[in-house]
Amino acid sequence: MQNAHSDIKALTFDVFGTVVDWYGSIVAEGETFGNTHGIDIDWAQFALKWRAGYGPAMDKVRRGELPWQNIDALHRRILDGLLDAFEITGLSETEKEYLNRAWHRLKPWPDAISGLERLRKRYIIATLSNGNVALLTNMAKFAGLPWDCILSAELTRHYKPDPEVYQTAAELLGLSPNEVMMVAAHPGDLRAAQAVGFQTALVPRPLEYGPDNVREVTAHPSDLVATDFNELADLLGII
């Protein structure tokens, strides 16, 4: 394995679902928020619908139906619709913003920090997320994620899987695409990275959508496949 990947200088990581458990975190934030604000709804459904709004919202930006806006703004658009749909009323602007920023407070999967600490002994490790720079920076600080560099789709004003996001990341790292390995739980992200020349590693996260919605993903033959970040470090030969 090590020989095949000997060109790698940097690993870029998808974040939502790959590094952090957005589902469990948003449900827990919602339940706490609901308890303190007297809101009794199904927060699991709320979390799933919030996330389900994300792809269509980015598509609107991609098609030019919405002007460029970052994920904090898109999360807020979706949240405002959900507050209506779930008939949640009476929240102040500060409370809505606090809830929206639950996405800055997502918790890592149990293996994420220990795996990243091992991987960064040999490689530059960077985010490469559709999340905006502030969200990713605040999340890293909140969760203790030891990134060397915060890279985001926001820097290109394109969203993954647009090729510009990956190309710009390699350029900013001063590397050729084959010196970068994209790590993600989502095959679509890896295929787009591979199309511009990145190496790829699939780390399936079957519980991304919660225990009642276990997802199976299919690796491409060229993907390195690891069950978590520590196994990825093992496969790359890092002690």
Place this chain on the structure above:
Amino acid sequence: MQNAHSDIKALTFDVFGTVVDWYGSIVAEGETFGNTHGIDIDWAQFALKWRAGYGPAMDKVRRGELPWQNIDALHRRILDGLLDAFEITGLSETEKEYLNRAWHRLKPWPDAISGLERLRKRYIIATLSNGNVALLTNMAKFAGLPWDCILSAELTRHYKPDPEVYQTAAELLGLSPNEVMMVAAHPGDLRAAQAVGFQTALVPRPLEYGPDNVREVTAHPSDLVATDFNELADLLGII
């Protein structure tokens, strides 16, 4: 002091001269390189001339006389001229690139890491340098600088002190300018940051140009002034 600065959420740092000792580092790199390659020149003069070429090179980009290029590329342009001027011949492309990347291996001032570790307990700490993202990322890894986020003039394709650099940094951090404090050894950098609404801290580095070229700088009345990053943490009330 703490009250006057209670809005601050993030500190952005100039890097060359403010965080790292480029003069001492480049002289030491040059002397080592010279010893292994049989090049006997005055590396202090070489370092000062390399740095002296930096402002004029950025000005050429600013005026459109050169297309956009990052600091790695500008450092290399200047280096190629200096190799001619100092009559250094016979270096391979790999050797020239190694020498050029001495700017990725600059060493922090003695107080920098301990001061940054204290400051980051309360604030987001980010670079805001004309150095490119790869240079700053590699330097952080080499030197152990604990940045939360790497921000660079490269992200705007403008060089400091152009206002776009500071404005974009605040936007990417999701903050209003008065929530950000620019920390630099150079009053010009602070004046430009202040012009877009940043708070400012001057940390003079009298030895930036070496012990034979001690520089005095003058603070603006609105600047916080600290002799090093630990005193800055003291002034901001961080234990």
